[in-house]
Amino acid sequence: MQKSYLMAPGPTPVPEQVALRMAAPAIHHRTPQFSRLFRETHEGLKYLLQTENDVLMLASSGSGAMEGAVVNAMSSSEKAIVINGGKFGERWGKICEAYGLEVLWLNYPWGAPADPAQVEELLLQHENVGAVFVQACDTASTVAHPVACLGKLVQKHPRTLLVVDGITAVGAADIAMDRDGIDMLLVGSQKALMLPPGLACVGVSTKAWEKISQSDMPRFYFDFQKERKALAKDTTAYTPAASLITGLHEVLAMIRQEGLAHLHKRTELLARAARAGLQALGLELLAPAAPAASCSGARLPESLDGKALVRYLRDTMGVTVAGGQDHLEGKIIRINHMGYVDSFDIVTALAALEMALHRFGQPVKLGQGVAAAQEILLERYPS
Amino acid sequence: MQKSYLMAPGPTPVPEQVALRMAAPAIHHRTPQFSRLFRETHEGLKYLLQTENDVLMLASSGSGAMEGAVVNAMSSSEKAIVINGGKFGERWGKICEAYGLEVLWLNYPWGAPADPAQVEELLLQHENVGAVFVQACDTASTVAHPVACLGKLVQKHPRTLLVVDGITAVGAADIAMDRDGIDMLLVGSQKALMLPPGLACVGVSTKAWEKISQSDMPRFYFDFQKERKALAKDTTAYTPAASLITGLHEVLAMIRQEGLAHLHKRTELLARAARAGLQALGLELLAPAAPAASCSGARLPESLDGKALVRYLRDTMGVTVAGGQDHLEGKIIRINHMGYVDSFDIVTALAALEMALHRFGQPVKLGQGVAAAQEILLERYPS
Known part of the structure; x- marks a missing residue:
C-alpha cells in the first residue's frame, strides 16, 4: 500500500x-x-x-x-x-x-x-x-x-x-x-x-x-x-x-x-513557503527574480541525477513532482502550488524531497526545508 | 479553501x-x-x-x-x-x-x-x-x-x-x-x-x-x-x-x-515514526511501556488547554486529531496510524501539531518532530 x-x-x-x-x-x-x-x-x-x-x-x-x-x-x-x-x-x-x-x-x-x-x-x-x-x-x-x-x-x-x-x-x-x-x-x-x-x-x-x-x-x-x-x-x-x-x-x-483576493493571497503564501523550503535545503531557485505563484522550480546539485531523483520520488515514495524539460532535463525539480493545494501539501513535498535528497547522498538536514516553510505557513493560521 | x-x-x-x-x-x-x-x-x-x-x-x-x-x-x-x-x-x-x-x-x-x-x-x-x-x-x-x-x-x-x-x-x-x-x-x-x-x-x-x-x-x-x-x-x-x-x-x-506481514510492518513503522516525532517535541508518550500499533497518544504540557489545541487543529488548520476522553480530556493528543495512512500523513500530523503548539506559546522548534519521524520513515524507502 x-x-x-x-x-x-x-x-x-x-x-x-x-x-x-x-x-x-x-x-x-x-x-x-x-x-x-x-x-x-x-x-x-x-x-x-x-x-x-x-x-x-x-x-x-x-x-x-x-x-x-x-x-x-x-x-x-x-x-x-x-x-x-x-x-x-x-x-x-x-x-x-x-x-x-x-x-x-x-x-x-x-x-x-x-x-x-x-x-x-x-x-x-x-x-x-x-x-x-x-x-x-x-x-x-x-x-x-x-x-x-x-x-x-x-x-x-x-x-x-x-x-x-x-x-x-x-x-x-x-x-x-x-x-x-x-x-x-x-x-x-x-x-x-x-x-x-x-x-x-x-x-x-x-x-x-x-x-x-x-x-x-x-x-x-x-x-x-x-x-x-x-x-x-x-x-x-x-x-x-x-x-x-x-x-x-x-x-x-x-x-x-473563496473570493479571488483570498485565492491569490493563499497561493502566494504557499509559493513563498515552497521557495523558502527549497532555499533552506540549499537549492537555488530557477526564477529568483520573478518566481511564479503557481509553481516553484529549483536547480539540483550538478552531481545529482535529477531524472533518477524525480523517478525515486514518484515510484518509491509515491510523490509525483516535475523534473526539467529540454536542456533542464535532469537538472531541476518543480513543485506545484496552484489549485487544490493546502499547507500540508507543501510540507509533504518538501519532506519527501529532503528524504529523497538524503537517499541520494546529499548533505541535507532532515526537517530543515519543512521548518522554513512552516514559518511562513503559520501566517495562514492566525493566533 | x-x-x-x-x-x-x-x-x-x-x-x-x-x-x-x-x-x-x-x-x-x-x-x-x-x-x-x-x-x-x-x-x-x-x-x-x-x-x-x-x-x-x-x-x-x-x-x-x-x-x-x-x-x-x-x-x-x-x-x-x-x-x-x-x-x-x-x-x-x-x-x-x-x-x-x-x-x-x-x-x-x-x-x-x-x-x-x-x-x-x-x-x-x-x-x-x-x-x-x-x-x-x-x-x-x-x-x-x-x-x-x-x-x-x-x-x-x-x-x-x-x-x-x-x-x-x-x-x-x-x-x-x-x-x-x-x-x-x-x-x-x-x-x-x-x-x-x-x-x-x-x-x-x-x-x-x-x-x-x-x-x-x-x-x-x-x-x-x-x-x-x-x-x-x-x-x-x-x-x-x-x-x-x-x-x-x-x-x-x-x-x-499487500500481505498481512507487510501491513503489520508498515503500520509499526508509521507508529514508531509518530512516537519519535511526539517525543522529539518534548511530549511524553501516554503508553510508553506498551504503545499500540494503531494510534499514538501523548500528554500535553499541563499549562496548555488541550481541548482548545485540538479544536484549533481541526477548525483553523483542517487537521482532525483526537483529544482525550474522561479524566484525560484536554490533557492528551492522539494521532492515528492504522488503515489508509502513509508516511506523509504522519509528517502532516506532526507538522500541524508543531505549528499549533507554537501558536499556543509552547517553545517548539518547528520541523523537529517532523525530522525525527523522517529519520524512521526513511526505512520505508530503500536506497
Whole structure:
C-alpha cells in the first residue's frame, strides 16, 4: 500500500466535490438545463479572468487554444513578437512558424522574465506586428513574465494584440484581463482550474474581435467568431466537453466562495513557503527574480541525477513532482502550488524531497526545508 | 479553501477505490451475486483474523458487537474478569453489569498494559469465570494489552473464554486469533478496515461455540448461533449492511494484495515514526511501556488547554486529531496510524501539531518532530 501525491504543476488534484459532480449522470448538451449551466459557467469565467469580455470554451488542451489564438489574432502578412523564456514561449513561435508567420524572437534564459523595454524596441522597429505572444507564467521555467507592463506598451499600438497564455497563471496569480490590457487570455482546465485536461478557455477583447474579423488565416475548428456566435446562444460551435464544463461550474462556485483576493493571497503564501523550503535545503531557485505563484522550480546539485531523483520520488515514495524539460532535463525539480493545494501539501513535498535528497547522498538536514516553510505557513493560521 | 485531514484513531480515511466500489449500484442482498461476494468476504476475514474459525458479520457498531460477545460468551451465574485500562475496557464491565453479571475488575492507569500475573491470580481465586474481557488496543489510552500472554493463561481454563476487542488492533498489529488462543475476536469497520462505521465482525472459536450453546443470557439481535446458521448459507440472520460488506470485500482484497506481514510492518513503522516525532517535541508518550500499533497518544504540557489545541487543529488548520476522553480530556493528543495512512500523513500530523503548539506559546522548534519521524520513515524507502 502506498498513497499517491500529485504535486506536479499540472495536472493538479481534482477536489472531491468536483470529481463527484462530474461523476453525476450526464446532462444532454443541447437542452435548456445545460444552457443554464453553460451561461452560469461563462459568468464565472468572466469573474475569474476579471473581464467584461466574452470567454470562449474550447474542447481542447491548452496547446489547441494557443493555436486558436494565433490563427485568429494574426493575419498572414503580420509579424509576431514571441517572448521565449521557456518551453511554452517556444511553442508560441513554433505555432506561428507552422502557419508561415514571421516570428521576431525575444529569447531569455529559462527562469529570466521578459524585459518590456526590448518588446517596446521591437514594436518601434517593426511596423506590422500583429501580436505579442507571452506566457503569464512559463511552467517549464517557473518564471512570471511582466504581463501588466506589456499590456501598457501594447495598448499604444492599435494593430497589435497582447496574447497571454495564462494556463498556469489564471487562478493562481492576480491576472486581470481588462485592467492589465490583455487582448486574448488563455486558461487550461488541468492547472489552477483543478480539473482533468481537455478544456481550454480564451477571453477575447473588443480590440481582438476587430482584428479577428480582418484575419485571413486558415482555420476551422478554432474559429473564434463561430464560437462567439454560439456563445451568444449559451453553447459552443462544436460538441462541448460537457463533463469538464460541469466540473468547471463547480470549480467556479468554489472560487467565488473563496473570493479571488483570498485565492491569490493563499497561493502566494504557499509559493513563498515552497521557495523558502527549497532555499533552506540549499537549492537555488530557477526564477529568483520573478518566481511564479503557481509553481516553484529549483536547480539540483550538478552531481545529482535529477531524472533518477524525480523517478525515486514518484515510484518509491509515491510523490509525483516535475523534473526539467529540454536542456533542464535532469537538472531541476518543480513543485506545484496552484489549485487544490493546502499547507500540508507543501510540507509533504518538501519532506519527501529532503528524504529523497538524503537517499541520494546529499548533505541535507532532515526537517530543515519543512521548518522554513512552516514559518511562513503559520501566517495562514492566525493566533 | 481548506483541505481536511482525518487523523483521529477512527473513523479513518476510506481509500478512493473502496469509496468508489461502495458507490456502485447496490446488489440485492438475497441473490447468488451477493452470496458469492459474502462468501469471499468471509474468506478474507479469516485471512485477516488469522483463523480457521467462523467470523460473523453484524450490522452494528463495535459496541454492539461487544454486547453480543458478552451475552453469548457468558452465562448468568458466571463472573467476568474485565481488564480496564481505558474507556473501552470500562465498557466491557458496564455491559456485563447491565446484564447483571458479577465483574472482577482489573483496573490499570490509562496507558499501562494489563499484568497477566494478576489475571492468572484471579482465575485461580475464582472458580466460575466465564470470560476474560480485554482490548488488544484500548483506543482511549493508546495502550496495547498482552493478548497472546493472556491467551496462554486462559487456554488452561476449559470453562473460561478470552474475549478480545480487536477493533483498533486487527489490521494494525499482528493479532492471530488461532495462534494467540483468542475465543472471540472483534473488529469494527471504521478503524484499520478503512470503512465507514456500521459493520462489526466477530471471530468465534470452537471452545466459544460450545459455551455459547450452554449460555442462558437473554438475546435476540446479537444471537451468534442464529448468525452462524445464516453464515453457513452465505448470509446474515438479519439484513446485512450490504454496502459496507461490499466495501469490506474491496478492503480485504487490498489487504491480501499487500500481505498481512507487510501491513503489520508498515503500520509499526508509521507508529514508531509518530512516537519519535511526539517525543522529539518534548511530549511524553501516554503508553510508553506498551504503545499500540494503531494510534499514538501523548500528554500535553499541563499549562496548555488541550481541548482548545485540538479544536484549533481541526477548525483553523483542517487537521482532525483526537483529544482525550474522561479524566484525560484536554490533557492528551492522539494521532492515528492504522488503515489508509502513509508516511506523509504522519509528517502532516506532526507538522500541524508543531505549528499549533507554537501558536499556543509552547517553545517548539518547528520541523523537529517532523525530522525525527523522517529519520524512521526513511526505512520505508530503500536506497
